[in-house]
Amino acid sequence: MPATVTLRLRRVTFAFVCALSLLVTSTAYADSLTLTWDPSFGSTTTGYAVYVSQAGATAQRHDVGLLTSFTLTNAVAGQRYCFSVASYSAAAEGTRSSEVCGYSNQFPQLTNPGTRTSTAGQSASLQLAGSDPEGQPLTYGASGMPPGLQLMAATGFISGTPTTAGNYVVTASVSDGVLTSASQSFTWTVSAASTSDRTNPAIAISGPTTNTTYSTSASTIALSGTATDNVSVSSVTWSNSRGGSGTANGAASWSVASVGLQIGSNVITVTARDAAGNVGADTVTVTRSGSDTTLPTISISIPTTAPTLSTTSPSLTLGGTAADNIGVTAVTWASDRGGSGTAAGTTSWRASLTLLAGVNVVTVTARDAAGNQSTDAVTVTYSAGDSSAPTVSIAGPTTASTYSTTRGVVTLGGSASDDRGVTAVTWANDRGGSGFTSGTTSWSVASVNLYQGTNVITVTAQDADGNRGTDVLTVTYAANDTTLPTVSITGPTTGASYSTTSSTLAMSGVASDNVAVTEVSWTNDRGGSGMASGLATWNASVPLQLGSNVITVRVRDGAGNQASDVLTVSYAVSSSGSPITLTGALQVTRRSTTASLQWTLTPASYMDVYRNDVIIASRTNDDGSYVDTPTGAGPFTYRVCVSGSTICSNTLTLFR
Numbered sequence: 001m002p003a004t005v006t007l008r009l010r011r012v013t014f015a016f017v018c019a020l021s022l023l024v025t026s027t028a029y030a031d032s033l034t035l036t037w038d039p040s041f042g043s044t045t046t047g048y049a050v051y052v053s054q055a056g057a058t059a060q061r062h063d064v065g066l067l068t069s070f071t072l073t074n075a076v077a078g079q080r081y082c083f084s085v086a087s088y089s090a091a092a093e094g095t096r097s098s099e100v101c102g103y104s105n106q107f108p109q110l111t112n113p114g115t116r117t118s119t120a121g122q123s124a125s126l127q128l129a130g131s132d133p134e135g136q137p138l139t140y141g142a143s144g145m146p147p148g149l150q151l152m153a154a155t156g157f158i159s160g161t162p163t164t165a166g167n168y169v170v171t172a173s174v175s176d177g178v179l180t181s182a183s184q185s186f187t188w189t190v191s192a193a194s195t196s197d198r199t200n201p202a203i204a205i206s207g208p209t210t211n212t213t214y215s216t217s218a219s220t221i222a223l224s225g226t227a228t229d230n231v232s233v234s235s236v237t238w239s240n241s242r243g244g245s246g247t248a249n250g251a252a253s254w255s256v257a258s259v260g261l262q263i264g265s266n267v268i269t270v271t272a273r274d275a276a277g278n279v280g281a282d283t284v285t286v287t288r289s290g291s292d293t294t295l296p297t298i299s300i301s302i303p304t305t306a307p308t309l310s311t312t313s314p315s316l317t318l319g320g321t322a323a324d325n326i327g328v329t330a331v332t333w334a335s336d337r338g339g340s341g342t343a344a345g346t347t348s349w350r351a352s353l354t355l356l357a358g359v360n361v362v363t364v365t366a367r368d369a370a371g372n373q374s375t376d377a378v379t380v381t382y383s384a385g386d387s388s389a390p391t392v393s394i395a396g397p398t399t400a401s402t403y404s405t406t407r408g409v410v411t412l413g414g415s416a417s418d419d420r421g422v423t424a425v426t427w428a429n430d431r432g433g434s435g436f437t438s439g440t441t442s443w444s445v446a447s448v449n450l451y452q453g454t455n456v457i458t459v460t461a462q463d464a465d466g467n468r469g470t471d472v473l474t475v476t477y478a479a480n481d482t483t484l485p486t487v488s489i490t491g492p493t494t495g496a497s498y499s500t501t502s503s504t505l506a507m508s509g510v511a512s513d514n515v516a517v518t519e520v521s522w523t524n525d526r527g528g529s530g531m532a533s534g535l536a537t538w539n540a541s542v543p544l545q546l547g548s549n550v551i552t553v554r555v556r557d558g559a560g561n562q563a564s565d566v567l568t569v570s571y572a573v574s575s576s577g578s579p580i581t582l583t584g585a586l587q588v589t590r591r592s593t594t595a596s597l598q599w600t601l602t603p604a605s606y607m608d609v610y611r612n613d614v615i616i617a618s619r620t621n622d623d624g625s626y627v628d629t630p631t632g633a634g635p636f637t638y639r640v641c642v643s644g645s646t647i648c649s650n651t652l653t654l655f656r
Contacts, residue, residue, distance in 0.1 A: 033102060035083050036069040044089040051084045051096060059084075075104035077179055078133075108132040110140075110174045112184040119277030120165045121193040121560065123407075124149065128156035130174035130181065135348030142172040146190045150411075150446035153438070154344060159409070159447050165192040197276035198562065200482075201229035203236065205270055205282050207255075215287045216261070223248070224255040225282070227272040234275045241267035242369075263290035263370040295374045296324035298331065298366035302350070310381045311355070314464045315423060318343075319350040320376070322366040329369050336361040338468070339426065339460075341434055352436075354424045355382040356466035382466060390418035390469040392425060392461035396444075402474045404516045405450070406481040406557065412437075412445040414471070416461035423464050430456040450477040478515055485513035487520065487555035489565045491539075499570045500544070503603060507532075508539040509565070511555040518557055525550040526605070544571040546604040547644035572647055580649035582640055588656055595628040599640050599649055606643035611636055618643055 035050065050070045053059035059082075064070050075081060082101040087094045111129040118124035128151075130138045140156035148163040156174065168188045174181045207224035208214060214221075227233045236254040239245035242262040248254040248270070259268060266286045273279050302319030303309065322328045331349040334340040337360045343351035346366075353362065363377045396413035397403055403410070416422045425443045428434035431451040437443035437459070448457060455475045462468050491508035492498055498505075511517045520532040526545040532538040532553070542551055549569045556562040584597040597609070601624045609617040609626050617626060630636050634656040641648035 033072045033075050033081055033104060034069060035071075035085070035100070037085050037097070039066075039068050044091075045087040046089050047087070049086050049088060049093060051086070053082050054079060077104055078106035079104050105136075105176070105178050106133040107179045108136070108138060108174050108176045108181045110172060110181045110184050112186055114186055116170075116186065116188040118146070118162050118188065118190050119193055120162050120190050122277045122279070123159070123161050123409075125157065125159040128158065128172055128174070130156055132174075132176045134176070135345060136176040137344035137350045139175050139177070140172065141175070142170055144168055144170045146188055152446060154436075157447075160411075162190040165190050191277075193277060197231055197274065197278065199230040199274075200278045201227055201233050201272040201274050201280040203227040203233075203270060203272035203280050203282050205284050209284065212283070213285045213287070215289065217289045218261070219288070220258045220260055221268075221286055222255070222257055223259060223268065223270065223284075224253075225270065226253055227251060227280070229272070229274045229278075231274055231276070233272050235273050236270060237273075238268060238270045241265075241269075261286060261288040263288050263292060290370050292326055292368065292370035292372065294325040294368075295372045296322055296328050296366040296368050298322040298364055298374050298376050300364060300376050300378050304378070307377070308379045308381070310383070312383055314355050314382060314462075314466050315352065316355055316362070316380060317350065317352050318362065318364065318378070319348075320364070321348055322346055324366070324368045324372075326368055326370075328366050330367050331364065332367070333362060333364045336363075337466075340428075341426070341436070354462040354466060355380055356468075357382055387465075387467065388419050388463075389467040390416055390422050390461040390463045392416040392422075392459055392469050392471050394459055394471045394473050398473070401472065402476070404476045404478065405518075406478055406515055408450055408477065408479070409447045410450060410457075410475055412448060412457070412459065412473070413443065414459065415442055416440060416469070418461070418463040418467075418469075420463055420465070422461050424462045425459065426462070427457060427459050430458070450475060452477055452479055481515055481557065481561065483514040483557075484561045484563045485511060485517055485555045485557045487511040487553055487563055487565050489553055489567050493567070496566070497568045497570070499572070501572060503544055503571065505542045505544055505549075505551070505569055505571075506539070507542055507551065507553070507567070508537075509553065510537055511535060513555075513557040513561075515557060517555055520553065520555050522551060522553045525552075544569060546571055546602065546642045546647065572645055580640060580642075580647070582638065582649035582652045584638060584652055584654060586634075586636070586654040586656065593630055593634075593656065595630055595636060595638065595654055597626045597628065597638055597640070597652070599624050602642060602647070604642040604645075604647075608641045608643050610639045610641065613637070 047065045050062040050064055051059040052072060080101055080103050082099045084096040084099045086096045109131050113126055116126060128140055132138055139153050142151045146162040146168045149158055149160040151158050169185055170188050171183050171185045173183045205225040227236055233251040236248040236251055238248060238256055240259060244260050248256045267283060268286060269281055269283045271279055271281045300318055300320045322331055328346040331343040331346055333343060333351045337356040339353060343349040360380045360382060361377060362380060363375050365373050365375045367373045394414045416425050422440040425437040425440050427437060427445055429448060433449050437445050457473045457475060458470055460468050460470045489509045511520055517535040520535060520538045522532060522540050522542055523529040524542060526549045528543050532540040549571060551567045551569055552564050554562055554564040580599050580602055582599045584595055587594045604621050606618060607621045608615050636654050638652045639649050
């Protein structure tokens with residue numbers, strides 16, 4: 001009789017299969033479950049039969065010949081499958097082995113964050129919360145976000161400064177690489193920024209201390225204080241750098257009953273906001289003492305559990321598990337050849353990195369909230385032949401080597417190239433923080449956190465053979481800037497008013513700030529707005545309407561401080577141009593008298609209609625016509641003029 005076989009079922013988490021035909025015919029994705037077993041040496045075995053079953057269903061038989069493995073490629077998401085194997089010979093089939101069972105991949109989930117509100121020109125953020133039953137690394141996606149906001153796909157963190165007021169329906173989802181969660185839609189309302197109230201509220205923490213630091217052994221802390229504003233404080237909120245946020249009770253006199261603390265340093269920020277979106281903040285650093293001395297554990301299992309590995313690929317994916325008596329807070333990696341980063345996930349983690357030619361010792365570290373840490377390492381030998389380094393350049397927020405800002409974050413962008421192709425672009429701040437960019441040949445980083453003072457940010461491009469090229473930007477971050485910028489209109493005049501017969505006005509001027517000017521814009525009270533070209537020296541092309549146009553040029557710095565200059569422009573058509581021609585007819589019936597008027601269209605938005613030298617109507621200049629119902633014996637004299645000007649048509653006299 002054929003020999004009995006011993007089974008091993010493994011879950012191939014790094015080799016999911018998703019067949020195209022299944023995508024067309026079913027909403028369920030397919031997963032791979034792989035079964036292996038030991039061969040029946042020294043027997044009369046001529047093949048193996050694999051039996052696959054689900055709860056309540058008849059087992060399906062698969063003849064695999066003399067193979068000692070079988071892959072079920074169309075497993076339905078989240079289902080439990082059981083396997084058994086029997087060997088057979090020409091004479092008979094042997095007894096089936098005992099069953100081994102396992103689950104296929106399950107759908108990740110995303111929590112709906114609910115309705116969000118923000119103010120145009122004010123920074124905003126949102127952390128999307130996703131989870132995966134198998135603990136797989138997640139990738140977030142979102143569409144319909146307000147302009148000015150960006151999503152970090154690897155973390156689900158949305159941040160930026162919304163630029164345009166309106167109601168936006170945001171649709172978000174999360175994927176584990178094979179399955180995508182159900183979409184979650186929510187409304188993000190962006191209100192227009194106030195142009196009248198620019199005064200920031202003031203806020204102070206008075207309890208449990210007025211100092212900037214505080215120490216405790218408790219797991220929570222109560223806060224209290226006061227807030228003031230030139231108009232009124234609309235809300236007071238708090239956030240902990242170690243996690244957690246909320247809204248305080250009260251406004252002018254506020255309190256927070258309980259803020260959760262992590263062992264170590266907790267930077268708690270309390271923020272006051274007014275109705276115009278202006279903000280003021282105060283912070284206290286709370287150090288919680290603790291007695292957690294238990295080290296976490298960490299192990300590398302992907303691509304190997306062995307301490308050494310050889311490869312011809314410059315890209316390496318590491319994966320494994322970590323555990324702690326309280327909880328793992330972060331898993332990071334570092335190579336002795338350069339490069340470091342934070343892995344995706346904690347208890348089940350994964351990291352992608354690029355190798356340099358030769359020996360690379362990669363160390364993975366697990367940390368808990370008390371600062372305890374443990375490591376595991378793998379020595380990877382990479383054989384390659386390309387010695388040409390890629391090039392990388394930073395183009396945003398500036399092409400210069402230095403940049404100053406009063407914002408706590410900076411957005412980076414640029415390009416990279418290589419003779420064989422750029423495989424990865426990373427960034428690192430010498431004050432702390434690093435990560436991968438979005439894209440390679442054209443790359444961007446939505447948000448790099450800055451520290452007070454000088455931050456040296458290095459962007460590194462790597463090719464398939466581990467060669468690297470770098471570019472460096474030194475960013476100076478100066479917080480609490482309350483100095484207003486200045487702006488002046490110097491062209492076409494330095495005076496307060498100007499007259500022209502051209503429908504477009506070329507404007508120019510200068511702007512300055514104690515740190516840096518970030519934006520120069522213009523608006524016309526007759527309609528239209530836009531951004532000027534340039535900053536310290538700027539210019540703009542402004543469309544005009546016939547009559548008086550009040551043009552306001554506004555400058556803004558990185559802290560949101562702003563100032564303006566105004567020019568009143570009178571636009572009239574040239575006297576040598578075509579006049580406005582008025583025609584019409586009078587229709588008299590037994591019951592009424594009607595005057596139908598028509599005039600040639602002009603660029604004006606509004607027209608005034610005169611009867612017997614008295615304005616009888618002001619209307620939009622959409623079709624160049626008006627119907628009047630005069631009374632009396634007549635005759636009636638008519639003319640039309642551009643509203644607010646002396647540009648008028650001929651005089652038309654109509655008789656009864």
